[in-house]
Amino acid sequence: MSKLTMKILLLLAVTCFSLRGFSQDTALKVLPPVWDLEACLQYAKTNNIQLKSLQLDKQSAQQDKLLAESALLPDLYGSASQSFNHYNMATNGNSGGLNYSGSYGLSSSWTLYKGGYLKTDIKQKDLSVQSANFAILENENDITLQITQAYLSILVDKESIIYNEDLVKTSQAQLEQAKRQFAAGSVARKVVAQFEAQLASDKYNLTTSQNTQRQDKISLKQLLQLPDAKDFDVVKPDTVISTGSITDLSTVQQYALQNRPEIKNAELGVQISDLGLTKAKAGYLPSLTLGAGMGTSYAKDPNYNAFRQFDNNFYQQAGLTLSIPIFTKRQNKTNVAKAKIDIAQSKLALENTKTTLALNTEKAYINAQNSQGQFASAAEQLKFNQEVYRIANQELKIGVANIVDFYQQRNLYVQAMQSYIQAKYNAALAARIYEFYLGTPIKL
Known part of the structure; x- marks a missing residue:
């Protein structure tokens, strides 16, 4: 191999490696570092593995439908055989030799009537495709609610971090003030120690809220099935307060029972079972098949001429076959009975789905x-607690507050703030879930 050839191969290898690395870097850069709720939902619908699996199920159902439609068409098969026979020297003194022969043909069959089974099977497979599509929509709804809840949990964490940071700053300022007062001899060392303990507690709470946010981000990334990306955060909207009017229950239930994919899917289950019964009853009816074939053969003989034998041995045949079931060892009766059981089960599943949906709404x-x-x-x-805590802070600054009373008011303020943050996002989540049953897309 020449030096020039080696240089060219080396250059191609380096170029391919660089392009591969660039494509990988580009793929990583496609993912934004900060996500809003809409981006999370869209990404999940495109990349969620469970959704992808359901989409493959739909493709499989579509192939089953194509196969059912093709059953109305005739088939065509070709056949060919070739045999060789070697024999030893015969008793009459003739030398041994090799005989050979072959046959070739085409055959076709066409089901003309099968008790309506074929057309019913096409209808059933078409409903199965629709059912697979509704299963995808069901899963999308479930993932939407899970992602929304995980997203709002992170927003709760963000607000908790903000007010914990504010508490740490306030505790640090109060500790500095207490140290100055202790140096001036106006407060005891015990007061300084109490502020130091409170600052340590506030820092611990801040760290806890930060760790909670990290864990909740991991939970959201798991729902999105994101690759390991260190830079991941969510957008905090200006407000998520939800104090609007609530749609009456009967309106939401009526809409949900008529439009939700789980109801549509359960209704299709009943229809599919009904068609299964029709197919089972078709087993009692006769079937009519048209068959046709043609072929030729040849064999070595003393006057061997393959082409003449092909012409002489060429045959064509066609015929009708009527098959009438008389005794099938209870096969048809069992199929009908099981089909009726499937109908009963699908109806129970529909009623259970309606009941569950009504209770969920x-x-x-x-x-x-x-x-x-x-x-x-x-x-x-x-x-009110914020105002009382503000007054307690002012009293503390001028030295007229009782430290025990101050911390009591502070704890009440912290509890009120935590309750407010949790209640705010609970209200936002509950309102959006309820409106989601009415077909309203979830937005913040």
């Missing part, structure tokens, strides 16, 4: 109502 309605009431109470509670 009612539960969502109650949660939406309660969460709005809790949010209003939490906002009012925070308002």
Whole structure:
């Protein structure tokens, strides 16, 4: 191999490696570092493995439908055989030799009538494709709710971090003030120690809230099935307060029972079972098949001429075959009985789906109502505790506050703030889940 050839191969290898690395880097850069809820939902619908699996199930159902449609067409098979026979020297003194022969042909069959089984099978397979599509929509709805809940959990964490950071800053300022007062001899060392302990507790709470956010981000990434990306964060909207009017329960239930994919899928299950019974009953009816074939053969003989034998031995045949089931060892009776059982099971599944959906919508309605009431109470509670805590801070600064009373008010403020944050996002989540049953897309 010449030096020039080696240089060219080396250059091609380096170029391929560089392009591969560039394509991988490009793929990684496609993922944004900060995600909003809409981007999370869209990414999950495109990349979720469970959804991809259901989409493959749909493709499989489509292939089954194509196969059922093709059953209405005639088939065509070709055949060929070639044999060789070697024999030893015969007793009459003739020398041994080799005989050979061959046959070739085409055959076709066409089912003209099968008790309506073929057309019914096409209808059933078409419904199975629709059912697979509704299964995808069901899974998309479930993933949407899971991602929304995980997303809002991160928003709760973000607000918790903000107010914990504020508490740490306040504790640090109070500790510095206490140290100055201790140096001036106006407070005891015990007061300084209490502020030091409170600052340590606030830092611990801040670290805990930061770790909780990291864990919740991992949970969201698992739902999105994102690759390991260190830079991942979510957009914090300006507000997620939800205090609007709540749609009455009967309207939401009526819409959900008529339009939700789980209901549509369960209804298709009943129709598929009904067609299964029709197919089972077709087993009692006769079937009519048209068959046709043609072929030729040849064999070595003393006057061997292959082409003449092909012409002389060429044959064509066609015929009708009527098959009438008389005794099938209970096969048809069992098929019909099992088909009826499938219908009963599918009807039970439909009723159970309707009941479950009605109860879920009612539960969502109650949660939406309660969460709005809790949010209003939490906002009012925070308002008053925030004012009392502000006054306690002022009293502490001028040295007229009792340290025990101050910490009592501080704890009440912290509890009120935590309740407010949790209630705010609970109300937002409950309202959006309830409206989701009405077909409203989830947005923040």
